[in-house]
Amino acid sequence: MDGSPPPRGGAVDSIGRWARVQGGALPWERYMEIALYDPEGGRYQQRDSPFGRSGDFYTAAHLGPAFGRTIARWVLSIDAQLGHPDPFRLVELGPGDGSLARDLADEIARRSDAPERFEYVFIERSETLRRRALEGAWAGPASRLRRSVQGGIGDRGVFVGAVVANELWDALPARSLIRTGGVWRERTVVWNGERGAWGLGEVVSAIGYAPLPDDEEGTVREVSLVGESLIRAVADHLGAGALLILDYGGTTEELGVRHPTGSISTLRRHRAGGDPLDAPGTSDLSVDVDFGRLRAAARAAGLVEMAYRSQTEALAAWGLGEVAEELRRAAPNDAERVRTHLAVKSLGFGFERFRALELAAPGRPLRARPTPT
Template sequence: MLTRHLLKQASTCRHFLLNSKTSSPLLTKSLLFSSSSSSSPESQSPTTTFVDDKVTDQYPSSTSISIDRSDLYNPPDHSHEPTSESELVKHLKGIIKFRGGPISVAEYMEEVLTNPKFGFYISRDVFGTEGDFITSPEVSQMFGEMVGVWAMCLWEQMGRPKQVNLVELGPGRGTLMADLLRGASKFKSFTESLRVHLVECSPTLQKLQHHNLKCLDEDDNGDGVEKRTISTLAGTLVSWHALLEQVPSGLPSIIIAHEFYDALPVHQFQRASRGWCEKMVDVSEDSMFRFVLSPQPTPATLYLMKRCKWAAPEEIEKLSHIEVCPKAMDLTHAIADRISCDGGGALIIDYGLNGVVSDSLQAIRKHKFINILDNPGSADLSAYVDFASIRHTAEEVSANISVHGPITQSQFLGALGINFRVESLLQNCTDEQADSLRTGYWRLVGEGEAPFWEGPDEQVPIGMGTRYLAMAIVNTKQGVPVPFQ
């Protein structure tokens, strides 16, 4: 009964799958992974023709830095407890003091997350139940397996190239890639073509990825040839890079960006009496971080103007806040350019909107929301992904690029066969594994609280099937990717 009830929640996905005209032999085979595997333990939206020239003209011409709090909306209350300042706090205050004025929210966010010495992601494992948040790959092995099905289908549409770069941006613990390779390991022609490239800036997470992919490093023969690292999960070569630009070009690429865009730094703008002003981070007289508004245009204003041109005037008129993410635009441009030249495609899965994003920046510490200015470096910072901006950016790169979606994560996973996969796994597992599978399945495809939950209220599984969206960017030569037809 419980299985039937769970599967009913994704009946739309099942219907789509069974009636899809785009299934391939590889897709069908991929849905038949061995059933002996168990689950892994382990305010929205802006373009007024924006800032017409009037907004710029209203700013003072002086280049000196001044502070304006007159139009600041709801300055946040702090919840600092008396503690000694961390090295990151001292570093941030040092930057502000050296500049002689505030820094952008984007710069604050970037320092908090990826500062080489003190950044939140750099020196710790922040994922899973013991970390600060849980991602879909940590919820269930089925997520990585379904992404693997998508990658194999795209590889088939590409004509089964003999060599292909499989790139993951921000791979976390490596759980998604490990489940992908493990699930695809029986399809030798696919795995033998793969050159896995993990784009990761954290040495701590690189070590975890190396371990979870069960990598072996070849012995150094002293012949000057660079040592190779091989994942024993599928016999594939694995390399690490700090930036996407460091991944070798020339081969078709399959790029996966799962919960990567949401951590890219955003600039926040607020509508004030004199027009759109950028929100900045400053230090108050009592040595606390606070928000202020820029009294004049900032470099990020150019990105705001570009974003507003992509939106309808009525979409902008109702907003008092707008977020723009220049790094997301630049990254999308780089991805689309690579795909246009070399072939392949990219899959982006994240929480966000298919439109202009308003005030969405949030901080999460130990699975709870906190003030983003409190004890920087102790919590994850993330913002909603602007999928419409990704689409416009990619489509401007080349006529060889097509963008598909977004569709909900529930639709995406359902169309790729997660319903059949959970049924298969439930036939050959322990009671404890079955409970884990049902909970993980609900979190991936469900919406809201799980109706079957009988445990403590504070632990009820929350479905993210409709909160997360999936989008694909592909070379037009490959046609429309599964399951976006």
């Protein structure tokens, strides 16, 4: 952090109220929920955006249109395999500031014979981000797509289409567990009125859809039951189509090696490493996605795995090279061509920790595009 005192009000007061109700400590999962989403001061509820140059972090969608246009080709391949249904509902979970939506919808409008079939649906719990996404996404060809906002995946019943989530799962509240005395125990945040300290909660013997590993003493792991519940909700309401999850993380085994003391991280104005228990509501908080547990939850929910691979491999399979060449040819000058080249290069080499998980609704087999050799 920058050394300034923690802000009063907002998330700090909300955490204090929760801590008092729970005897002075609250689970990390609840702390993370308040710090990010509290209506009185969570980071994603604030007027200043957490995205882009003036915010806390960039996503791949902020590097230029190549990322969104490539994902649009994945969406169109799902549309083709489903026989071009009308309507085709394209749901984005956690659209942020609308950067991905703008490029994705623009490419669909350019490449589809009937873009009016598509309805782009935002699902965003933060009213501030929902408003920002709607304001930023719809100009030019993208305006030919219908658009709407939902509070949850099941608000309008079962649908046919595709669901896309880019860097959402890492921001879903997760429980933090520590291996101590040969058992797993919940980590809590002991709140003193201004900041927190780590504490120990109850023993956890089983959680979610996958067993807890028999790790060494002192190992810390994060488990997002919120993320597993969201997988179940998508499975319950996606009648035909596919779900695409793009995020940083790895298998359960990989995360145990990479993050033996846990993967909780902070970002504030693009600087990492601040204490997550200091000044809640002023920094972005995230955890690496345990794709091993996520895939187990998907299987339990009846979803069919189409592919699990690195994001770099997935983008190549969906046509990033072709998209990049189109953008270079359309660039008005050499400077723009250089910017396009650097952005595409960053997508290939700046996101090594990112994975792509493609899941199909049960009952209608869909094919993933093979990774180029």
